[in-house]
Amino acid sequence: MEPLDLPPIAPHECEAAAGTARRIVENVRAAVQVQSRTLEHLIVALLAEGHVLMEDYPGVGKTALARALSRSIDCQFARVQCTADLLPADVVGTNIYNQREARFEFRPGPVFANVVLVDEINRASPRTQSGLLECMQERRVTVDVHTHELARPFVVLATQNPAEYEGTYPLPEAQVDRFMVRLSLGYPDLNHEVAMLGDHGAGDRVLALEPVVTAAEVLAAQDTAARVQASQPLREYLVRVLARTRDDERVELGASPRAGLMLLRAAKARAMLYGRGHVEPDDVQALAQPVLSHRLVLAPDALGVGADTVIADAVAAVPAL
Structure with missing residues (x-):
């Protein structure tokens, strides 16, 4: 669509x-x-x-x-x-x-x-x-x-x-x-x-x-x-970050599609605050933890690992545009 x-x-x-x-x-x-x-x-x-x-x-x-x-x-x-x-x-x-x-x-x-x-x-x-x-x-x-x-x-x-x-x-x-x-x-x-x-x-x-x-x-x-505009490559980048959290063995329940919608809306607002009419990967990276961390359910055996660590690893693993 x-x-x-x-x-x-x-x-x-x-x-x-x-x-x-x-x-x-x-x-x-x-x-x-x-x-x-x-x-x-x-x-x-x-x-x-x-x-x-x-x-x-x-x-x-x-x-x-x-x-x-x-x-x-x-x-x-x-x-x-x-x-x-x-x-x-x-x-x-x-x-x-x-x-x-x-x-x-x-x-x-x-x-x-x-x-x-x-x-x-x-x-x-x-x-x-x-x-x-x-x-x-x-x-x-x-x-x-x-x-x-x-x-x-x-x-x-x-x-x-x-x-x-x-x-x-x-x-x-x-x-x-x-x-x-x-x-x-x-x-x-x-x-x-x-x-x-x-x-x-x-x-x-x-x-x-x-x-x-x-x-x-x-x-x-x-x-x-x-x-604020979000290009097709930018949206694909955001979805790849979400998918990375779902594929992580330390996560029982990864970021949902609703989480992606929330992250995109937040990224648009941040881009506007910085005087831009379009979203950049920096906006997604800056907001990934506050938007996604409370939506992840970690696996029971993921001892000593927090949601912030999982998200930081996902952002680091997915190449930006």
Whole structure:
């Protein structure tokens, strides 16, 4: 099947979209100490209409980074603090009977915001976690056979702590696969941590952030990213990287076709950030680990090997264009 013909991107469109991204990056950096590569991956996911899973130890800034991004965009923000007794209706909404008008009314849940922070998602029950599947994949919610469209732009920023498992419910593969990228912030280096103590000693700097871009600007940047060109050889190169993960003896479940679609969309957004109207192998290589690592299932006998190692080996083994 031939790919759809997309209208070419004018230089001013690419520059406008990159300018939108730069304003968000500068605003977030004013409040949160974060590595440039991590912040780039976060912005790529936003512009590629993807969702983000931030997985790391407590206290490294996962929630602060999500809040800083949400406050940088002039959109509606909602936060869901997950607990074991959280119900799907608490997230997606429910029908409430209006006695005055003698009819049921739909009360939307927090997922109807533009930016939704789902804090400690692995503390929610599997039933509640599954309530996020439809909204993350199809940007809509079905309640009592009625379908409700979600706002645009729409992005879910979920956090989880991989170190504490008591009272948690590991995300199933189908749920994890809905996240475009998985980020790990890690501990800051000495200089950044010293600067953080000085910056945040007087209070929460995230609360002082003001929006720097509008919803319309984000939508325009997303549209521009979607129209970035990916040549036939580039798509073949990407598929060969995916196939390499499937053929690896250390992997029980390799990267799926959906993983390839996510990687291509992310690569388009990264190319746009660097002022290009076409994807290059560098874009695929730079995003392979954050997009693919959480989608691989390693074989039981692959002791001492991580998904990042498998992906790095696959990228190194497949020749670029």
